[in-house]
Amino acid sequence: MLIVITITSILGVTIVVWLANRILPFQVCPICAGVFGTWVGLLAAYFLGYPIDLVVPALLMGGSVVGVAYQLEKKLLVEPTDWRTPLFWKTIFIPAGFVAAYSILIQWWGTFFVVYIFLLLVSFVFLSPRKQNAVHTGAVEELKKKMQDCC
Numbered sequence: 001m002l003i004v005i006t007i008t009s010i011l012g013v014t015i016v017v018w019l020a021n022r023i024l025p026f027q028v029c030p031i032c033a034g035v036f037g038t039w040v041g042l043l044a045a046y047f048l049g050y051p052i053d054l055v056v057p058a059l060l061m062g063g064s065v066v067g068v069a070y071q072l073e074k075k076l077l078v079e080p081t082d083w084r085t086p087l088f089w090k091t092i093f094i095p096a097g098f099v100a101a102y103s104i105l106i107q108w109w110g111t112f113f114v115v116y117i118f119l120l121l122v123s124f125v126f127l128s129p130r131k132q133n134a135v136h137t138g139a140v141e142e143l144k145k146k147m148q149d150c151c
Contacts, residue, residue: 006056009041010034032067035060043104054105061104065097077129084126092122 014034021027039060046052072093073086096119103112 002053002056006038006042006060009038013037029067029071032064032071035067036064039064058101058105061101062098065094065101069093069097072123072127075127077127089126093119096122 010031011034014030017028017033018030021030039057042052042057042060046054046057069090073089076084076086076089096115100112100115100119103109103115
């Protein structure tokens with residue numbers, strides 16, 4: 001019965017968010033919101049004393065971790081010679097995200113917050129733009145100006 005409730009919740013939240021995206025000034029991934037909202041609801045029910053098999057929210061949490069990693073991967077600012085590759089990003093982010101999810105399930109709140117801070121710092125390092133070399137930036141700007149003036 002729990003799986004029926006889970007699937008119904010995922011679909012219901014997905015539809016609501018899909019409709020909300022039509023009026024929101026920003027876009028939210030509807031299926032991501034459906035999965036996230038469902039596992040948060042299942043965990044809330046579990047912590048309130050309802051008999052929830054933690055395997056179901058654990059599966060959904062794993063999907064959320066991987067989904068967040070792939071969504072953030074699209075925002076990586078990687079240059080060809082950069083060490084911050086998408087594979088390196090996922091190799092750090094996904095296992096740490098699994099530790100964070102597991103920490104929530106077994107209520108290790110201290111571990112969760114430490115890993116959460118770690119994930120924020122890793123995200124900052126990987127998603128922040130690198131300092132550009134002033135000479136390189138000047139050369140690019142000069143080339144842009146020449147191309148604009150050319151025609």
